[in-house]
Structures are given as structure tokens and as C-alpha cells.
Amino acid sequence: MTSGAWKAMWGKRGGFSLKKYGLMIGFVFISVIISIVTPNFLSSNNLLNILRQSSIVGVIAIGTTFVIIGGGFDISVGSLLALTAAMSLKLQQVLPWYVVAALVLLAGAFFGLVNGLLTAKLHIVAIITTLGTMTILRGLTYLYTGGYPVMGSSEEFKFIGSGYLGPIPFPILIFLSMVALWQFILSKTTLGRYSCAVGGNKETSRLSGVPVDFYHIMTFVIGGFMAAMGGIIYAARLNSATPLAGQGYELDAIASCVIGGTSVSGGEGSIIGTMIGVLLLNVVNNMFNLLGIQVYIQYLIKGIIILTVVGFDSYTRNKQ
Amino acid sequence: MQALAGVDLELARGEVHALLGENGAGKSTLVKIIAGVYPCDQGELYFEGRRRSFGSPGGALKAGIAVIHQETSLVAPLTVMQNIFLGIERRGHCGIIDERGIRREYEQGCARFGFRLPADRQVRDLAIAEQKMTEILKAMMRKANFLIMDEPTDALSGAEIEHLFRIIRELKAGGVTVLYITHYLDEVFQITDRLTVLRDGRRVATVPTASVSREEVVRMMIGQEPGCVPQSATRRSRGPEAIRAEGLGRDGAIAGASFTGYQGEILGITGALGSGKTELARLLFGADRPDAGRLFVAGKPCRLRSPRDAVRHGIGMLPEDRKRFGLILEHEVYKNLSLTALARYKRGPVVIRARELEAGRRIVEQLDIKITDFHQRTGNLSGGNQQKVVVGKWLAAGPRILIMDEPTRGIDVGSKAEIHRIMRELAEGGTCILFISSEVPEILKVCDRVLVMSAGRIVAEYGRGASQEQVLQRILQGEAS
Numbered sequence: 001m002t003s004g005a006w007k008a009m010w011g012k013r014g015g016f017s018l019k020k021y022g023l024m025i026g027f028v029f030i031s032v033i034i035s036i037v038t039p040n041f042l043s044s045n046n047l048l049n050i051l052r053q054s055s056i057v058g059v060i061a062i063g064t065t066f067v068i069i070g071g072g073f074d075i076s077v078g079s080l081l082a083l084t085a086a087m088s089l090k091l092q093q094v095l096p097w098y099v100v101a102a103l104v105l106l107a108g109a110f111f112g113l114v115n116g117l118l119t120a121k122l123h124i125v126a127i128i129t130t131l132g133t134m135t136i137l138r139g140l141t142y143l144y145t146g147g148y149p150v151m152g153s154s155e156e157f158k159f160i161g162s163g164y165l166g167p168i169p170f171p172i173l174i175f176l177s178m179v180a181l182w183q184f185i186l187s188k189t190t191l192g193r194y195s196c197a198v199g200g201n202k203e204t205s206r207l208s209g210v211p212v213d214f215y216h217i218m219t220f221v222i223g224g225f226m227a228a229m230g231g232i233i234y235a236a237r238l239n240s241a242t243p244l245a246g247q248g249y250e251l252d253a254i255a256s257c258v259i260g261g262t263s264v265s266g267g268e269g270s271i272i273g274t275m276i277g278v279l280l281l282n283v284v285n286n287m288f289n290l291l292g293i294q295v296y297i298q299y300l301i302k303g304i305i306i307l308t309v310v311g312f313d314s315y316t317r318n319k320q
Numbered sequence: 321m322q323a324l325a326g327v328d329l330e331l332a333r334g335e336v337h338a339l340l341g342e343n344g345a346g347k348s349t350l351v352k353i354i355a356g357v358y359p360c361d362q363g364e365l366y367f368e369g370r371r372r373s374f375g376s377p378g379g380a381l382k383a384g385i386a387v388i389h390q391e392t393s394l395v396a397p398l399t400v401m402q403n404i405f406l407g408i409e410r411r412g413h414c415g416i417i418d419e420r421g422i423r424r425e426y427e428q429g430c431a432r433f434g435f436r437l438p439a440d441r442q443v444r445d446l447a448i449a450e451q452k453m454t455e456i457l458k459a460m461m462r463k464a465n466f467l468i469m470d471e472p473t474d475a476l477s478g479a480e481i482e483h484l485f486r487i488i489r490e491l492k493a494g495g496v497t498v499l500y501i502t503h504y505l506d507e508v509f510q511i512t513d514r515l516t517v518l519r520d521g522r523r524v525a526t527v528p529t530a531s532v533s534r535e536e537v538v539r540m541m542i543g544q545e546p547g548c549v550p551q552s553a554t555r556r557s558r559g560p561e562a563i564r565a566e567g568l569g570r571d572g573a574i575a576g577a578s579f580t581g582y583q584g585e586i587l588g589i590t591g592a593l594g595s596g597k598t599e600l601a602r603l604l605f606g607a608d609r610p611d612a613g614r615l616f617v618a619g620k621p622c623r624l625r626s627p628r629d630a631v632r633h634g635i636g637m638l639p640e641d642r643k644r645f646g647l648i649l650e651h652e653v654y655k656n657l658s659l660t661a662l663a664r665y666k667r668g669p670v671v672i673r674a675r676e677l678e679a680g681r682r683i684v685e686q687l688d689i690k691i692t693d694f695h696q697r698t699g700n701l702s703g704g705n706q707q708k709v710v711v712g713k714w715l716a717a718g719p720r721i722l723i724m725d726e727p728t729r730g731i732d733v734g735s736k737a738e739i740h741r742i743m744r745e746l747a748e749g750g751t752c753i754l755f756i757s758s759e760v761p762e763i764l765k766v767c768d769r770v771l772v773m774s775a776g777r778i779v780a781e782y783g784r785g786a787s788q789e790q791v792l793q794r795i796l797q798g799e800a801s
Binding site for chain 2: 190191193194196197200201204205207208209210263267268
């Protein structure tokens with residue numbers, strides 16, 4: 001039986017394909033190995049720790065998944081995280097925390113809108129659009145903070161980043177509920193379906209009466225919104241934000257999407273896949289930390305994981 | 321499943337040999353094995369008396385076997401000449417490309433094979449016909465002596481087909497062998513010496529073309545008596561006005577197009593390549609904006625700013641190029657089928673999968689689309705079934721006006737008849753169908769009225785009973801003036 005037939009077979013049941021199962025199996029496999037190699041790995045503390053570490057990049061990666069599915073690319077989210085994190089703390093000097101949180105989310109959506117408009121209306125290639133806005137946002141962050149870390153926030157606000165509901169850290173709950181929400185939106189609403197359609201074939205979608213620019217822009221808005229949410233969690237967790245915050249997060253987010261099976265050419269992907277992608281990267285990081293291996297080597301391993309997973313997928317796809 | 325089973329095929333040097341069969345009969349597989357794209361797991365291939373097996377298309381090309389694909393395989397941003405010499409550029413000292421030498425060779429080649437092509441135009445700016453010519457010249461410059469042509473006339477006008485045939489005859493005289501794949505039986509009888517029919521991966525027959533009739537060939541292809549298309553003897557009663565254009569124009573494409581389409585009617589629009597048929601379709605669908613004239617839908621004036629507006633006004637369009645503009649090939653069949661009407665399957669903001677699949681199932685039954693299941697990748701379907709999915713996509717939206725741009729291009733005889741049947745059913749249900757085709761016999765068979773376009777203008781209108789000669793002549797006249 002060809003892998004295509006396998007895919008079709010699994011496809012009948014709730015849209016899960018072998019590819020996603022393959023990733024899941026790989027993830028469990030790696031986790032089992034790690035838990036044998038490092039005894040501390042399976043302790044509930046450590047597991048919660050991994051989830052908490054995953055939650056900020058995870059939230060960003062959800063937005064990035066939408067952007068990539070819609071046929072775009074967004075490398076400005078790391079800078080946007082820095083700006084929104086700084087805003088969440090600094091604005092609290094004059095406004096109550098919940099107003100600030102709402103404003104920051106709106107600001108994130110706004111910057112996403114700018115990315116979307118530049119890409120969809122001026123037809124700038126998305127990666128170049130966001131290269132521009134990435135630089136601008138980083139510059140704005142420096143101007144806004146004067147180059148110094150921003151500190152301090154209310155106790156309620158800190159709860160977002162470091163609070164617990166029962167035994168579970170609050171950021172994990174945010175992350176998991178966002179995964180559930182956006183997976184639902186992706187697979188069950190017109191917003192999700194049309195985002196896939198636009199990424200899959202823009203002209204076909206346009207000629208089918210889909211308002212393609214609107215949905216293309218919306219994916220960027222979601223990207224910006226989720227980056228701002230990442231910024232809020234970041235600020236609340238560390239209770240400080242430096243202008244350098246979030247550097248490289250955009251790449252981790254993209255890597256997570258791609259490992260999770262989102263097609264770089266657009267049109268296909270899943271939020272659950274992205275979640276597993278984020279967890280996979282963090283589990284491996286965690287293992288190296290537990291084993292006391294140098295940070296520098298972790299970069300190499302991360303790169304190798306990305307190339308292995310994506311390379312395997314591209315290779316099997318090509319063979320079909 | 322076996323795509324091809326024990327097919328014997330022997331071609332003589334300098335022969336033009338037709339390879340026929342419905343979609344899925346195994347033509348493409350056979351061609352791909354010959355050209356080194358697929359390995360064969362049984363049997364042997366002899367070329368010029370020697371047993372060969374080409375590991376790659378490059379290997380086959382080196383041996384002198386070139387394939388002219390249905391879809392162009394040229395590099396769009398490069399010029400005609402750069403494309404033709406791609407990979408075989410003549411080099412001077414230090415590997416620098418010898419432009420002058422190449423140009424000389426190019427001109428010699430053009431003269432020898434009777435081509436006239438703009439050497440320095442970018443391929444992306446060429447008409448499809450010119451692209452095809454470029455590909456043939458490219459193969460010839462590589463000293464190919466066995467050409468495989470896959471539906472070479474698909475996008476060509478009458479005059480261009482004549483030109484192509486002239487070239488094929490000249491190549492043949494020069495000892496080049498041609499394997500000619502087509503759906504157009506007329507061409508088979510015009511140009512080929514012998515023909516081979518495949519069905520379900522097996523060879524049905526190889527016979528000299530002159531020894532068989534059209535009907536016999538069709539019977540061999542579909543394995544039974546061809547279902548005769550019932551032609552409505554009387555003119556269907558014409559419904560109220562569905563769409564009316566008054567002096568519609570777009571700079572450089574369409575000028576002063578005025579016509580009326582009625583509900584329950586199939587209105588044909590024909591003309592040579594570049595006569596403005598597709599451009600008119602795009603104007604009517606809001607894909608391009610007109611800069612002159614007015615459009616009325618159901619008697620009311622309307623201004624279409626986007627395809628979305630058109631869909632809102634009950635207009636649908638099957639674009640000319642279904643793979644690029646009609647389908648999302650990577651997506652599942654059911655997603656393509658619901659693309660135009662997703663909002664109908666919603667409850668609140670949520671798309672109800674069950675409703676969506678139910679609607680899809682009805683369409684699949686109605687159009688008899690052959691799929692193994694709804695989650696099948698649309699790109700894996702055959703051409704005819706893909707086109708039915710595009711039709712089905714619009715059925716879901718229930719348009720009152722359906723523009724169909726070359727809906728039967730590149731699909732097999734059986735699917736073609738089915739598309740015609742579907743069109744007739746839709747018209748009987750009150751839909752106004754604008755049927756665009758460059759195949760005059762098809763237009764005359766299916767349509768209630770025919771408009772002929774030339775150089776962006778509607779130059780003539782014919783009712784039922786117009787003869788093929790009449791219409792063809794009008795088209796050709798238009799080209800000359």
C-alpha cells in the first residue's frame with residue numbers, strides 16, 4: 001500500500017493523516033528515550049516546566065501557523081513580542097492592567113494588519129514585508145523603552161505569567177486553551193477554511209468568490225494578535241521586559257509550524273501539529289539541560305531536528 | 321492497480337503515429353516510461369534497434385527522444401532563444417557563452433524547420449501557440465529524432481494548427497518519428513499514418529489510420545457504441561433575460577461588446593485564439609473591470625468589482641485553466657466542492673461538516689464524479705473528473721448564469737459528452753449558460769445561439785442550424801481583417 005493510500009485511509013477519520021500520526025509517534029518515541037536517559041524527565045515538575053517553557057513560543061507559533069497556512073510568512077513576531085511586552089509593563093504606570101492587556105492585544109492585531117495590508121495590497125513578498133516591520137518594531141521598542149529594561153507590574157498581572165490554577169501554571173492553561181480555540185477555528189469555521197484556500201491557490205479562491213485579500217490579511221492579524229499575547233505572558237512571567245526580548249522567537253515559531261506539518265507553500269497545516277512541534281523542540285532542549293550539555297550544542301541539534309523532520313517529509317512527498 | 325499491462329507498440333522511422341485512449345487508459349504512463357520518467361517493471365524498450373532503458377528524461381533526450389508536454393515546460397522569464405539553448409549553450413573561451421554563435425545557429429534552425437519566432441521576447445509574453453512552437457524548436461535543436469507530442473493543439477487556433485501540421489510533415493520528411501497524442505479525432509485523420517488505441521492499460525489495436533472510420537476508433541476507445549448525444553430538435557423556449565451587456569469594453573482586450581443571454585439558454589461564444597473570448601468572460605465575472613459599457617443582470621444594472629460581486633449576483637465561472645484557476649489541487653475533493661458555497665453549511669460561525677459532506681455527496685452523484693472518497697486529493701483525479709469537480713463547485717452555489725470557458729478542453733470523449741449533458745440539464749433548469757469554446761463543431765452541437773468574436777469584438781451571431789462552414793469562415797475572415 002502506498003503512503004498516499006494510507007493517508008486517504010486515515011483521512012476518513014476526523015482528518016488525521018499519517019503525517020500527523022508519524023509526528024506524534026516520533027514525539028512519543030523521543031520522549032520515551034529521554035525519560036530512560038534522564039530519570040528526572042518524567043517528574044511532574046519537569047513536565048510542567050517544559051509546558052511552561054513552551055507556552056510563550058507556543059502561543060506565537062499558533063499565529064504563525066495561520067500566517068504560513070495563508071501562504072504568508074511572518075518574521076516580525078519576535079520584535080512585536082518585545083514591543084508588546086514593554087507596552088504591557090509601561091502602560092500599567094497609568095492604566096489598570098486589564099485595560100493594558102486589551103490595548104496590547106489590539107496593538108498586536110494592528111501591527112499584524114499593517115503586515116497584511118503591505119503584503120496583500122502592495123504585493124510585497126511577505127518575508128520582505130515582515131523583515132521591514134521586524135526592524136521597525138525593534139527600533140520602536142528601543143525608542144519606547146529608551147534602551148533600558150522596563151520593570152514592575154501589578155500582582156494581578158503577574159498572575160498571568162506566574163500564577164497557578166490548582167497545580168497547573170496559568171500560562172500552560174492559556175497555551176492549551178488557545179490551541180483548542182484556534183484548532184477549532186482552523187478546521188470548523190469559514191475563517192479557517194478560507195485561510196487554507198487562499199494559501200492553497202489564491203487565484204482559484206478569488207475566482208470562486210472568496211474575498212482573498214481579507215482572509216490573507218486576517219492571517220497576519222491573527223499572527224500579530226497572538227504575538228501580543230505572547231508578549232503579555234512574557235512580561236507577566238519575567239515582570240520585566242528588555243528591548244532585546246523575543247529575539248529568535250520568530251524562527252522557533254516557524255520551526256515549530258514546519259515540524260508540525262504545516263506546508264511552507266501554504267494551504268495545509270494544523271494547530272495541534274504546531275503544538276507538538278513546539279513541545280518537541282522544548283523536550284529536546286530540556287533533555288540537554290538535564291544532561292548538562294552545553295547550550296551551544298543545542299543550536300546544532302535544533303537545526304538537525306528541523307532538517308530531519310522536514311527533509312523526511314519533503315522526500316516522501318517527492319517520491320509519491 | 322496496474323496502469324499499463326503488456327502493451328506492444330512498434331513505430332517505424334519517419335512515421336506519425338497517433339496514441340489514443342480515454343483519460344486513464346494509460347497513455348501518459350506509456351509516454352513516461354518511453355521518456356525515462358518512470359521505470360517499467362516488465363517488458364523491453366528498443367530504440368533504433370538497440371535495447372535501451374533511460375533512467376531519466378535527460379537520458380532519453382540524449383538518445384534523441386523529446387517530449388512536448390501538454391503544459392509548457394519553458395522557463396518563463398528567459399527569452400525564446402535562451403530557452404531553446406538552455407543547457408546546450410555554445411561556449412567560447414573560459415566558458416563564456418558565445419551569443420553570436422548561438423544566434424547564428426538559431427537562425428539556421430528557424431530557417432531549416434520553417435519557424436518564425438521572436439528570438440528575444442521573454443517566453444512569458446508569448447501566446448500559448450508560440451510557446452508550443454518554441455518547445456518543438458527546442459527539441460529539434462537538440463537533434464531529437466523521435467518527438468512525443470502530448471495534446472499539442474490544445475490551445476491552438478485553426479491557422480496555428482495548420483502551421484503545426486506543416487511543421488510535422490516537414491519533420492516527417494526529414495526522417496523524424498512522431499508519437500501524437502490527442503483527443504481530437506479530426507487531427508488523427510489529417511496527420512497520422514497509423515494509430516494505436518489503449519484502453520484500461522492494454523492495447524486494443526494498432527491499425528493504419530486510413531483503414532478505419534471515426535466511429536470505429538471511438539468504439540475502440542470506449543469499448544462500446546458511443547452514446548449518441550440527443551440534440552433537442554426544437555429550440556428550447558427562451559426564458560426571461562438573464563444577462564445583458566451594452567457596449568462593454570476594456571482597453572486593449574474588448575471593444576463594444578453587446579449581447580443578451582436568456583435564462584434556459586446555452587449561448588455559445590467562439591472565435592480564434594486571442595479573439596477576446598476569455599477576456600470577455602473575465603469582464604462578465606468581475607475578474608477584470610470594464611472601462612466602458614454597462615452590464616445588466618436580470619434586467620438590473622450592476623457593476624461588478626470582483627468575482628465576489630459576481631457570485632453575489634448569481635454568476636459563476638469555470639476558468640479556462642482549471643488546474644491553475646479552477647481547483648486547489650492539493651486540497652481534498654469535498655473542500656473544492658464547497659469553496660463557493662461554504663457559508664450555506666454554517667450554523668452560527670461554525671461550518672457543519674455533515675451538511676457540507678451531504679451537499680458534496682449529492683453533487684458527486686448528480687455529476688457522476690468518480691472518486692474513491694471525499695478526502696482524496698483533487699490533483700490525483702483524471703482531467704475529466706477534475707473538470708466535473710469545478711462544475712460541481714458551481715452547482716453548489718446554484719448560479720443563474722454560468723460562464724464556462726473551454727470546459728471540455730483536454731478531457732476524454734466520454735467526459736466531454738457528460739459535460740454536454742450537464743450543461744443541457746442546467747439550461748433546462750433555467751440557468752443561462754455562456755459556453756466559450758474554440759471548437760466549432762462542439763459549439764454548434766450544444767448551443768442555442770452562437771456569437772463569433774474577433775479582435776475583441778462580437779462580429780456575428782448565428783441561431784440554431786448554422787453550418788460549420790459558415791461559422792468557421794466568419795472566424796477566419798475576422799482573423800484576416
